[in-house]
Amino acid sequence: MAASNQPYVLKWGIVSTGWIAQQFVKDLLEDPKTRNVTDVAHKVVAVGSRTVESAKKFVADYAPKETGVKTYGSYAEVYADPDVDAVYIGTPHTLHYENALEALNAGKHVLCEKATTSNAAELKALLKLAKEKKLFFMEALWTRFHPLTLELKRIAEEGTLGDPVVLHADLSADFHIEDLPLTHRMLDPKLGGGALLDLGPYPLFWAMLALYEHPSNKHARPTSITGSIVKTPITGVDASSSFTLNFTEHLRAQAVLSCSMVVPAAHFGATIRYKKGNIIVKPPIFRSPAFTVQYFDKPGGDIVREETKTFKYVGGGWHFEADEVARCLRDGKLESDSWGHEKSIIMMEVFDEVRRQGKYVLPEGVEKVDRVQ
Numbered sequence: 001m002a003a004s005n006q007p008y009v010l011k012w013g014i015v016s017t018g019w020i021a022q023q024f025v026k027d028l029l030e031d032p033k034t035r036n037v038t039d040v041a042h043k044v045v046a047v048g049s050r051t052v053e054s055a056k057k058f059v060a061d062y063a064p065k066e067t068g069v070k071t072y073g074s075y076a077e078v079y080a081d082p083d084v085d086a087v088y089i090g091t092p093h094t095l096h097y098e099n100a101l102e103a104l105n106a107g108k109h110v111l112c113e114k115a116t117t118s119n120a121a122e123l124k125a126l127l128k129l130a131k132e133k134k135l136f137f138m139e140a141l142w143t144r145f146h147p148l149t150l151e152l153k154r155i156a157e158e159g160t161l162g163d164p165v166v167l168h169a170d171l172s173a174d175f176h177i178e179d180l181p182l183t184h185r186m187l188d189p190k191l192g193g194g195a196l197l198d199l200g201p202y203p204l205f206w207a208m209l210a211l212y213e214h215p216s217n218k219h220a221r222p223t224s225i226t227g228s229i230v231k232t233p234i235t236g237v238d239a240s241s242s243f244t245l246n247f248t249e250h251l252r253a254q255a256v257l258s259c260s261m262v263v264p265a266a267h268f269g270a271t272i273r274y275k276k277g278n279i280i281v282k283p284p285i286f287r288s289p290a291f292t293v294q295y296f297d298k299p300g301g302d303i304v305r306e307e308t309k310t311f312k313y314v315g316g317g318w319h320f321e322a323d324e325v326a327r328c329l330r331d332g333k334l335e336s337d338s339w340g341h342e343k344s345i346i347m348m349e350v351f352d353e354v355r356r357q358g359k360y361v362l363p364e365g366v367e368k369v370d371r372v373q
Contacts, residue, residue, distance in 0.1 A: 175262070222245040229359070
């Protein structure tokens with residue numbers, strides 16, 4: 001372990017060179033001191049792509065100041081690299097299972113983009129393997145680690161607002177799907193295309209944070225899940241999905257969630273309604289710049305006070321999840337206390353159920369463990 005006055009440096013291998021990996025690496029290489037972090041730091045030591053040329057271009061464009069980064073024309077070489085401590089997986093959803101399986105079998109810790117896998121059975125298989133091999137695994141739910149989220153959680157749980165009752169959250173974007181190639185990740189069912197697995201994790205995340213994580217819920221899972229899907233005739237993936245989660249074992253709370261790839265995001269972002277007030281999370285809900293707390297004069301009464309909190313930092317916001325991984329590995333943890341395995345499993349089980357109810361079946365062979373139908 002590094003001396004206490006030296007940061008713990010996590011050595012990363014990057015799997016995929018697409019947009020999300022680009023954002024992650026740019027943030028990884030921001031000076032941690034710009035976000036008041038001095039206990040951990042990051043180094044990119046290997047990048048894997050489908051060609052060496054693509055990996056080299058990625059390093060030149062997004063890690064130009066990093067020295068000695070190894071570039072590989074396959075992911076397997078990243079997993080085999082002895083200098084790599086942890087692997088970041090930024091490939092399309094339906095490739096996550098195989099990529100993470102290889103990484104874990106090679107003895108690497110894993111940070112895997114969301115949706116974590118194609119279904120919950122795949123995720124459970126990965127987590128079982130990670131535990132057997134004593135390796136860390138975390139879903140890359142970056143929003144959970146933002147300073148805004150931490151402050152919102154503190155206010156939501158300190159008691160003044162009372163228990164949550166109803167949450168509304170939407171993440172949508174008009175992808176102009178009529179103009180996309182059929183092989184695009186949003187349209188191709190072989191890549192888990194559609195709104196649910198791409199955009200759905202964010203509205204569901206706010207339900208997990210505000211309802212599931214609330215102390216009054218006592219870690220109780222949702223008691224019911226109701227889902228509805230409108231498919232696009234282009235490829236049959238979901239164009240718009242809505243789903244409702246009830247938390248009624250200890251709370252009397254409901255989350256009303258939606259996502260669409262054919263209209264822009266709803267103006268309300270994420271709105272959490274409590275007995276004694278509201279919290280309104282400003283869009284975009286994946287990286288909100290501000291939230292407003294409204295306090296009532298009495299339960300169900302009038303708004304007598306409003307407080308808005310705004311957050312700014314250097315970088316795009318992906319570095320906070322990387323810091324979490326580094327701290328967990330430094331401390332010998334196999335999962336994050338803030339975003340542990342159980343939450344990722346619940347999210348995948350919700351998506352499975354919404355797909356089941358909406359009759360969105362992925363093509364044969366896409367799901368490597370079980371099949372949701």
